[in-house]
Amino acid sequence: MTVMEFFGCTFIAFGPPFALFVFTIARDPLRIIVLIASGFFWLLSLLVSSILWYAVVPLREQLVFGLVFSVLFQEAFRFLFYKLLRKADDGLQKVSQTGQEMHMTPRDITNKHIMAYVSGLGFGILSGAFSTVNVLADMVGPGTIGIYGDSKYFFVATAFLTLSFILLHTFWGVIFFNGLDKKQYYMVALVVGSHMLLSCLTLLNQRTSSRDSPLYLASILPAYVMTVIMGVLAYYIAGGSLANVRSCFPCGNARKYEID
Template sequence: MTLVEFFGCTFLAFGPPFAMFLFTIAHDPVRIIILIAAAFFWLVSLLLSSLWWYTVIPLRKDLAFGVVFSVLFQEIFRYIIYKIIRKAESGLKKITDDSTQLIENKHILAYVSGLGFGIISGAFSLVNVLADSIGPGTMGLKSGNEMFFMTSSATALCFILLHTFWGVIFFNALDNNNKLHVGIVVASHLLTSSITLFNHFQVASATLIPLYFIVVLTAVFAFKIAGGSYASCKSCISFK
């Protein structure tokens, strides 16, 4: 039973991101490099936020303190990877056969970078939980919530998708000097991270419902920014 739960939670959290990677990134080595680079920068942001948490001794026990500064460090490094990618665009033209689409459509680079942030974020938030789900027992037999593993996996998937959408919105906002959209990304990141604090009360609906509502809104926003429209969706469906 524990092994089934492990694979179920793993596929719930990482199945959609793996499909996104397989169909949109795996065929292009440059996109893979950008994905890995973005994941590395997220790791650096995690390191710095951990050092900051360790340094400020009086607030170590306050989880909200760590959440706020973790979000701020992540957004700072999202900005840094944006600047690096934009400066490297001329070099990318020389090393990729897909240079026209990759460089002219700037949303592709933003999407790849956001997915890199999301995948590594989901992996670090869930890897220890998945390791515990293998056994020797499972949650809910004598204490704890039996939905813990599923809730954790659904939350990890939520943030993987959010980071992908935030990447598209954030990069476009910086390209167009739109401070409002940058603020929306940072504010929504702070909001969604703060919502996860309700997990302390072990009420899954109080966390997942608002989180996935924000995911849908952010997805629609990123879709419109990337040039999508109702007409394009309708034509795509009719084509299929």
């Protein structure tokens, strides 16, 4: 049973991100490089957060201290990676010339959104991996979920939260980069603020005493509401529109042709 839950939670957390990687990144070497580089920058943010946590001895037991500074360092390193990509525009232009249809220039706004999407996905995948690797390792067993009074929904809730944050990091990457490109700093503030808010809401998942039960829905529901909002915003920033959505439905197209 534990092995079945392990695979189920793994597919919940990493199934959609893996599909995004296979269909949008795997066939482009440049995107793979950007994905790995962005993941490395997320690891650097984790390293700096860990150093700060280790140095400030009196606050080591305060989870909120490490969480707040972890979010701030993640967004700081997202900004540093943005600056690195913009400095490397000329090199990316030469590498990306792989064919007539694949030809992209760094001045092309679509290319910038692609790089922002890839870097956001790299941030999200590394964040999700480090959030759940220990949980998944314990999930395999042997053992029985909830045998010591813990919630039996812990593993499933962790998987859904991980998926949400991976997708959010992807959308945040597009919004964050676009805000810096267009000097619309309220978008940058929106990314940092929403990241901080949702991360702090996950504190409700911990048990303060043996009588308390974790409030998983208090963090999962806002996380997925925010995922939808950020997804829609990133979609429109990248040039999408309602007409593009309607074109995906054959019935709508048929009706349009009949009217025409």
